[in-house]
Amino acid sequence: MRRLHVRVYLLTALFAAGACGVLEGQSSSIVEHYRGVADRIIDAALADSSAYERLALLVDKFGHRFSGSDNLERALDWILEEMRRDGLENVRGEEVMVPHWVRGSESVELLQPRHRDLPMLGLGGSVGTPPEGVTAEVLVVSSFEGLEARRDQAEGKIVLFNVPFTTYGRTVQYRGRGAVAAARAGAVAALLRSVTPHSLQTPHTGAMGYSPGVRRIPFAAVTVEDAELLQRLQDRGERVVVRLKMEAQMLPDAPSRNVIAEVVGSEHPEEVVVLGGHIDSWDVGQGAMDDGGGSVAAWEAVRLIQRLGLRPRRTLRVVLWTNEEIGLRGGRAYRDAHGDEVQNHVLAMESDAGVFKPSGFGFSGSDEAFAIVAQVGRLLDRIEAGTVTRGGGGADIGPLMRAGVPGMGLRVEGSRYFWYHHTDADTIDKLDPREMALCVATMAVMVYVVADLPERLPRAN
Amino acid sequence: MRRLHVRVYLLTALFAAGACGVLEGQSSSIVEHYRGVADRIIDAALADSSAYERLALLVDKFGHRFSGSDNLERALDWILEEMRRDGLENVRGEEVMVPHWVRGSESVELLQPRHRDLPMLGLGGSVGTPPEGVTAEVLVVSSFEGLEARRDQAEGKIVLFNVPFTTYGRTVQYRGRGAVAAARAGAVAALLRSVTPHSLQTPHTGAMGYSPGVRRIPFAAVTVEDAELLQRLQDRGERVVVRLKMEAQMLPDAPSRNVIAEVVGSEHPEEVVVLGGHIDSWDVGQGAMDDGGGSVAAWEAVRLIQRLGLRPRRTLRVVLWTNEEIGLRGGRAYRDAHGDEVQNHVLAMESDAGVFKPSGFGFSGSDEAFAIVAQVGRLLDRIEAGTVTRGGGGADIGPLMRAGVPGMGLRVEGSRYFWYHHTDADTIDKLDPREMALCVATMAVMVYVVADLPERLPRAN
Numbered sequence: 052m053r054r055l056h057v058r059v060y061l062l063t064a065l066f067a068a069g070a071c072g073v074l075e076g077q078s079s080s081i082v083e084h085y086r087g088v089a090d091r092i093i094d095a096a097l098a099d100s101s102a103y104e105r106l107a108l109l110v111d112k113f114g115h116r117f118s119g120s121d122n123l124e125r126a127l128d129w130i131l132e133e134m135r136r137d138g139l140e141n142v143r144g145e146e147v148m149v150p151h152w153v154r155g156s157e158s159v160e161l162l163q164p165r166h167r168d169l170p171m172l173g174l175g176g177s178v179g180t181p182p183e184g185v186t187a188e189v190l191v192v193s194s195f196e197g198l199e200a201r202r203d204q205a206e207g208k209i210v211l212f213n214v215p216f217t218t219y220g221r222t223v224q225y226r227g228r229g230a231v232a233a234a235r236a237g238a239v240a241a242l243l244r245s246v247t248p249h250s251l252q253t254p255h256t257g258a259m260g261y262s263p264g265v266r267r268i269p270f271a272a273v274t275v276e277d278a279e280l281l282q283r284l285q286d287r288g289e290r291v292v293v294r295l296k297m298e299a300q301m302l303p304d305a306p307s308r309n310v311i312a313e314v315v316g317s318e319h320p321e322e323v324v325v326l327g328g329h330i331d332s333w334d335v336g337q338g339a340m341d342d343g344g345g346s347v348a349a350w351e352a353v354r355l356i357q358r359l360g361l362r363p364r365r366t367l368r369v370v371l372w373t374n375e376e377i378g379l380r381g382g383r384a385y386r387d388a389h390g391d392e393v394q395n396h397v398l399a400m401e402s403d404a405g406v407f408k409p410s411g412f413g414f415s416g417s418d419e420a421f422a423i424v425a426q427v428g429r430l431l432d433r434i435e436a437g438t439v440t441r442g443g444g445g446a447d448i449g450p451l452m453r454a455g456v457p458g459m460g461l462r463v464e465g466s467r468y469f470w471y472h473h474t475d476a477d478t479i480d481k482l483d484p485r486e487m488a489l490c491v492a493t494m495a496v497m498v499y500v501v502a503d504l505p506e507r508l509p510r511a512n
Numbered sequence: 513m514r515r516l517h518v519r520v521y522l523l524t525a526l527f528a529a530g531a532c533g534v535l536e537g538q539s540s541s542i543v544e545h546y547r548g549v550a551d552r553i554i555d556a557a558l559a560d561s562s563a564y565e566r567l568a569l570l571v572d573k574f575g576h577r578f579s580g581s582d583n584l585e586r587a588l589d590w591i592l593e594e595m596r597r598d599g600l601e602n603v604r605g606e607e608v609m610v611p612h613w614v615r616g617s618e619s620v621e622l623l624q625p626r627h628r629d630l631p632m633l634g635l636g637g638s639v640g641t642p643p644e645g646v647t648a649e650v651l652v653v654s655s656f657e658g659l660e661a662r663r664d665q666a667e668g669k670i671v672l673f674n675v676p677f678t679t680y681g682r683t684v685q686y687r688g689r690g691a692v693a694a695a696r697a698g699a700v701a702a703l704l705r706s707v708t709p710h711s712l713q714t715p716h717t718g719a720m721g722y723s724p725g726v727r728r729i730p731f732a733a734v735t736v737e738d739a740e741l742l743q744r745l746q747d748r749g750e751r752v753v754v755r756l757k758m759e760a761q762m763l764p765d766a767p768s769r770n771v772i773a774e775v776v777g778s779e780h781p782e783e784v785v786v787l788g789g790h791i792d793s794w795d796v797g798q799g800a801m802d803d804g805g806g807s808v809a810a811w812e813a814v815r816l817i818q819r820l821g822l823r824p825r826r827t828l829r830v831v832l833w834t835n836e837e838i839g840l841r842g843g844r845a846y847r848d849a850h851g852d853e854v855q856n857h858v859l860a861m862e863s864d865a866g867v868f869k870p871s872g873f874g875f876s877g878s879d880e881a882f883a884i885v886a887q888v889g890r891l892l893d894r895i896e897a898g899t900v901t902r903g904g905g906g907a908d909i910g911p912l913m914r915a916g917v918p919g920m921g922l923r924v925e926g927s928r929y930f931w932y933h934h935t936d937a938d939t940i941d942k943l944d945p946r947e948m949a950l951c952v953a954t955m956a957v958m959v960y961v962v963a964d965l966p967e968r969l970p971r972a973n
Contacts, residue, residue: 107744111744111748112626114628165575167575250712251710251714251932251935252939253712276941280572280939283568283572287569336713471712474713475712475713476711476714476737478737
């Protein structure tokens with residue numbers, strides 16, 4: 052804590068002493084020094100709905116943007132063109148080879164005790180079934196422990212994990228590890244209750260995993276409604292039989308790109324504040340919320356700074372990572388491609404929780420850095436977006452964070468996020484133009500100030 | 513108002529004078545007299561989840577119950593058996609010929625500016641398309657007036673009514689009259705934004721209408737999301753082309769039944785308090801909310817009274833009407849089949865707004881009758897279900913009400929009703945066992961007391 056106070060004091064002293072020309076006559080704190088520019092940024096962000104309109108144009112024009120798809124690559128081409136037209140600098144795509152899973156045709160039919168087609172989505176990475184499908188009795192369990200307890204009944208069955216949503220982190224484990232657990236118990240396929248607290252017969256997809264040495268069985272999500280139906284049927288002693296058909300297959304890796312654009316720093320162009328979201332989505336809906344919104348908000352934040360004629364001391368770099376949803380190759384490739392430069396990454400910020408009303412940021416880094424970004428947060432209090440809390444980041448910036456870069460995730464009102472997450476209902480109409488503009492303002496103020504501070508944000512050691 | 517006070521006074525006086533043997537020693541008001549039995553009914557209704565469990569069994573076993581379907585008739589057979597097993601009296605089905613519309617295979621494909629299959633449901637009663645479908649440019653309008661204003665652009669187009677949900681009454685007019693308005697403007701087909709305030713890419717079906725002399729064009733609902741997508745595309749000047757395919761057709765009328773069961777009155781068996789819901793549903797979801805819930809709650813209310821050994825002065829008759837959704841033949845047939853007996857119908861009650869937490873009833877009838885049922889409502893205050901307001905009834909009891917029978921509709925918390933209404937998401941899990949038990953209690957107390965009052969509920973004249 053002592054070092055922390057010294058560092059904040061030094062920064063303040065730098066301003067007070069007018070250490071830099073631009074600072075002369077400014078007041079003594081970060082907040083006072085940047086109040087004017089922050090207000091300009093906020094006012095400009097809220098003056099129109101350009102972020103929302105750009106996102107609408109993107110998602111309406113190209114739809115979802117799944118790794119390996121033409122949609123994604125055509126969307127990236129368009130974004131690169133638009134970024135150049137915006138006048139951003141060093142606009143480029145950095146090639147990344149990404150997994151190319153294709154869903155194909157798929158279905159779950161309830162055959163007994165009565166016939167019904169169940170809405171479903173195969174889980175990303177799953178193997179397919181034989182053309183005639185896999186037909187078997189269903190064993191419904193509500194936890195890994197429940198499966199363990201009925202292990203002797205699982206052989207040759209299709210195991211359904213009917214796990215009610217608690218938190219995403221807890222519930223999503225069944226998507227990640229369900230196929231392996233079911234296969235170990237002798238199941239021929241697995242089904243998952245969609246990971247969501249709210250459903251209108253809405254299947255949710257997402258990535259699943261296999262383990263070396265464990266048989267790869269097909270794995271698909273059904274809806275909350277149907278998981279509960281099958282549970283009730285089993286509880287009444289009915290024999291439940293379904294037929295699962297999936298054409299899913301993994302094709303050879305396909306080329307994609309991380310999209311990059313910059314406002315080059317005026318004093319330390321080699322020092323970088325990176326911000327972004329993932330531009331790939333699932334192969335359903337429009338990927339408007341997850342994570343077209345975060346991607347476009349980051350892009351707009353940088354464009355706004357450029358449009359206002361602002362050029363911070365350090366370089367601002369927006370990165371739209373590819374392949375977050377099924378492989379995370381974009382985040383890894385970025386870190387690998389930027390090798391030594393990562394040492395000069397001052398901050399990495401991600402928005403991947405939807406662009407609903409922002410409340411601030413979660414931050415992972417040193418206490419000293421936290422104290423500084425918390426001060427910057429004060430500039431966002433007028434839009435109720437200034438709360439910076441401990442812990443936060445994002446999947447795409449994870450590789451940078453593990454390399455020592457301070458990480459920051461935009462926090463937003465999250466009550467409906469998992470209603471739409473990985474579904475056909477992840478569409479632009481779920482977002483609000485003003486809330487998205489608030490996200491742009493919030494990200495822009497934070498990255499501009501951090502990129503412009505006299506001293507770079509201190510790392511942990 | 514004078515007559516009203518006199519009548520309530522007389523009823524009160526009847527109790528006070530101990531005009532009937534059973535009333536001796538009871539206090540002087542309706543409320544005081546029936547407090548004990550009402551509490552017994554409420555306590556028994558809330559003691560278990562038998563209504564919910566019976567509904568779950570019904571909807572899980574048979575699924576949706578569409579007019580003309582085997583599902584519906586098999587469900588009716590099962591209900592009749594169960595009612596006999598319950599020990600109810602005069603259990604019977606009264607035959608009704610019902611319209612038999614079948615959906616068949618159907619689709620809406622967006623062809624331009626890009627390809628996408630749009631989730632959809634044909635509207636009940638619509639004609640089909642030729643096998644190759646109807647392919648045309650889309651004209652999006654947001655009101656009948658908007659269509660009128662662009663009438664010169666509608667010829668040969670598919671008109672989409674993109675009407676945001678305000679109230680059901682206002683918005684559903686576009687489902688009722690949209691095809692006629694579009695055909696009059698020269699359209700070759702029509703699409704409707706689903707009638708709902710909340711969507712997860714959820715199409716809502718429902719009945720539509722044609723007019724004599726106006727060309728019958730096919731009519732289908734798309735989701736809120738896609739209606740807004742097509743609106744945005746049109747607003748940007750894009751040419752929007754879709755292909756609508758529907759195999760929908762109207763088959764010859766099919767036999768169905770109104771299901772009836774009674775607790776016969778001890779003093780005036782010829783006087784009837786009728787209560788019920790409609791047992792048919794749309795051909796999607798489980799029809800659990802609309803109106804399996806109302807049907808089973810009414811059935812359970814009568815069964816509860818019978819199980820408690822209560823036998824009111826007048827006959828309690830539960831009627832599960834058929835064919836409310838697409839024809840209303842059940843309600844009409846009931847009135848017609850019961851001819852002169854309708855004069856002896858003291859009250860008709862319907863539950864068709866979902867079996868969510870009840871607040872009381874809406875009532876249509878004379879001021880004198882209103883004053884009496886409002887007093888009965890006081891017996892329900894302990895479960896917050898005692899508010900009786902002016903105006904109310906139900907579609908199935910409409911023919912009785914037009915013949916002079918006082919009508920009453922159960923009122924419930926309605927915030928989510930139209931989320932599920934006429935969709936695949938109308939499933940049992942949307943209901944709550946205790947809320948449904950409260951509906952049973954509310955209906956049971958009201959019908960028992962009205963059936964048992966010394967004097968029959970006064971009519972309007």
